[in-house]
Amino acid sequence: MKMERPQIAAIKRVEEEADGIKTIFLNSSMKARHGQFIMLWLPRIDEKPFAVSYASKGEIGITVAAVGPFSEKLSLMRAGEKIGVRGPYGRPYTLAKGNLVMIGGGYGSASLAMLAEEAARKMTRVKFILGARSKSRLVYVERIKRLIGEENLTITTDDGSAGRKGLVTDALKEMIAREKIDKIYACGPDKMLKAVASIGHEAGIPGEISMERYMKCGFGLCGHCCVDPIGIRLCVEGPVIDFGTAMQVKELGLYHRLKSSRKEAI
């Protein structure tokens, strides 16, 4: 029986994805899908949410960007070390048919790379827009090329050190002007998600975004990740939400809640 408490698992291996971004592979029989997340526990330190970025038989992977005390500790862990895991939690993406566009900003590509895997298995056409601050922060470039073909990958960087200089949303707008797109998927920084959902919504193209907010329990009791003004719990009703819902989440791109629950501008 599934019990909502961490299970101890061993780290199998750690791979460097990019500057300050690592993927940790764990021995686990968990069946996790794209868009879902797990809670990782460092006993006596803390326990935090991470999207599943790889899932195969007996193994799951998560991709960690070192941004603060917890993620830095996690990034320093090595094969053989033990860690607590629970999940998976949250609603996965819904793969559509037709011409799909996936937009990943930073480590946000974690969940989308898994979605691209399912799309590739089902022979669905995917165009991927991969964005990062700079070349050294790009993740999964080879993985995505292998899945969907190099010609379908567009890279954008803020500083122009790889691909084209600019924002993922510029590339998206051009694509929308050029061809018929059936569904858009996006995961990344809040402001990017807001922009993508707004563009898609205006163009009448359906889509889904995966949104992050401070989470504690992960299973819908603590209420920390409820978003304004509709109150849905991102850990249960999300983290993947459709564009229609995203347009109702007025705090998207504007503010989030800190650990205390106080609001902070984004």
Next chain:
Amino acid sequence: MKPDLRAKILGVELGNPTILASGIMGVSGAACCYAAKNGAGAVIPKSIGPKEREGHANPVLVEFDKGFLNAVGLPNSGVDNSLGEIEFAMKNSGVPVIPSLFGGTKEEFGMVAEKLDTLRPQLIEVNLSCPNTQDDFGLAFALSEKDAGEVIKLVKSKVRAKVIAKLAPNVPDIKTIARAVEKAGADAITAVNTMPGMAIDAKTGNPLLHNKQGGISGPALRPIAVNCIYEIYKAVNIPIIGAGGVTHGEDAAEMIMAGAAAVEIGTGIYYRGIDVFRKVSGELEQLMAENGYATIKEMTGVSHR
């Protein structure tokens, strides 16, 4: 005839007797509205204290075979930042909103209560299960007749709202605490908050909650809560709101029969989903119809006959 599910607490009418318990979901005004939309007859937001608190590190909630253990550590943005959230819920939820408050000292309870009262809520709930920072052992207010009574007396002097004292189950005789808060002026009692508990990861020896110890909620708490309600009903003349493990309509009926005028639901959201309020109300309605109860009032305390 269809049973009448309305509940009345101190003149405040609830469309049904299920209330969102404090600390589950109700971190924001929007979250309270979401519970109301899913059938809660009233909502109690997360307890609010004098100043911003982050609460404990995770895990703050872990499951065991008959319920959950929690030690969230009363995170909140402080009363000044919270007023807007409560106001949002009062304006938009469409159901009575019962702010909940806590403090580390009596004076803090008084200060928070006074500020919350500016929103003109009809009812407020006083969470007495937090540690008294002036006590040598940090004993919770709810564990001492004297402390519990003094807090209620002070809060009463600061507010126009009716005051509900929320009691802890882990006391030698809950009747004495109930009488003390009644004497201090409490208008109603909520029974109960969580029961102390702990869980340890057997592979590593690590306590599972970051705070190591926490409070038991969910099904394991239910018989304890029903017993407390039964005892309190005999001891006082003020209304009782039941809390602890209500998951199905039958559980709500059990508490009402022991003496509760309404029931709070928290952990049940995990087991039945966010619409647990609608489900429990529906099941209770059916149970009432099958057993010949026309109103909640008529069912309240029947086990004492």
